[in-house]
Every structure is written in C-alpha cells, then in structure tokens.
Amino acid sequence: MITVKFFAQFRELLGTESLELAIGDGTTIADLRTLLASEISEFDSVVRPNEFLCALNHTLTDQHAVLSDGDEVAFLPPVTGG
C-alpha cells in the first residue's frame, strides 16, 4: 500500500486529503496519476498535466520516480509561500 496526499486547492477540489491504495511493481508517479485520473472523474481537471509538483517521501521529485510499498506520494499545487 502507498499513501497519496493532496494539499491546498487540490485537497479542496478533490474533497480528500489522503487515500491509500495498492500498486503494482514498477509503478511510477506518472502511472499513478493516470490510474487516479481513471478512477476519480475530476482528477484530470484538478491535477492538470505540468501544473503540479510531486513529492516522494517528503522530497520533491519528478513523475518518473518509481514507487515502493509504504511510500508517501504527494500531489502539490505550484507553491505560493514567501
């Protein structure tokens, strides 16, 4: 199982802050995004291609990162701190 987290407008628009799901070997974050887009109707319009950041186990990464059991993946809107 992996944990997927959503923040800020992603959390509000998707109506969830985290979910857990099982993934197959070799699944990348890009694969996970495709899977979530097929399962959650509004996902594709909320987490739009190239308009989000992703973090794996609390470090920014890219969509090619391969996931393992126990990982925490976060889909982050472009950040606006400071």
Place this chain on the structure above:
Amino acid sequence: MRYLAMVMKSRFYHRLLAVNVDRISVQTEDFDVAECYSVLREAEGDGAIVTFTGIVRELAQEARLAGIELEHYPQMTHLALEKLVADARSRFTLGAVTIIHRVGKLAAHEQIVFVGVTSRHRQAAFDACQFLMDILKRDVPLWKKEWHEDGSGQWVAAKDSDKKAAAKW
C-alpha cells in the same frame, strides 16, 4: 596541540561551527525582527547582514483583504527549508542563516517570512538572501489563500515572474 590551536583559530574552523547556526522555523506565532537581527550579529568574523521580511498586503487585485491563510505540508516543509539552506551554503560563503516562515491565519500587515544571512562582504549576503527567497517561492510546500472581507476565499496562483526569478539561479 599547537596544530589544534591553529585550527581552532582558523576561519575554516569558524565556518565549521557556523554550520551549526542555521536557524530554521515553521511556526504559527509571530517573530521579533530585532531579536533575529541580534542573533545574526553574533556571526563570527562577518561584516555583512542582509535580511528580508515579507508581510501580508491589505489589497489583492484592488480588493481589500481580511487576511490570508498559509497551508503547508508539515512533514516536508522543514526538510525543504533545510535543503534550501544547504544549497545556499554550497553556492555562497555564509556565516549565519535564519529562515522563519509562519503558517495559519494572518491579518493584513502581519509578518509572514524572515530570511537573514551573514557573510564576510555584502555581495554574497545580498545574493544569498535573494537566492533563498527565489527558491523558497518555487520549492517549499506552502500555499497562500486570500480571504476577502465578504468572507470568500481564493487560493493564490503561482506567478510566472516568480518562476523566472527562480530559474535564473
């Protein structure tokens, strides 16, 4: 022993010590700029301090704001700031570094963020302070929501100008 004494007096040794004077905090409570500044003044051997303080504006696109709310990713924010400071230290010769970022609800004119650095001379201090703010605005998981006086809220969109500022490093 003589060698050890020489090492301890050397600038290199003080730089090693300086690694331990990073001050990084993500907090709801306000901070005291004078206190932050006085800590930076203690940096051994440095002749320049540059600081930046960000505050909440009272207007956004001509609309008057009641305030803002800052959300973050608690398990990641501090780690991202630590990486940011390490990156700054690898680029610039710095003494002390302080970054304080507030989260939660803030009213107009409240302080949001403090970045302060010391260096031997001004150029590295100016550049490092700019670098820290530019990359913070691209890589640290914090999001602003503006609350209007009519009770409506709106997430702030990331600005192209901020992306360009970060890209120049």
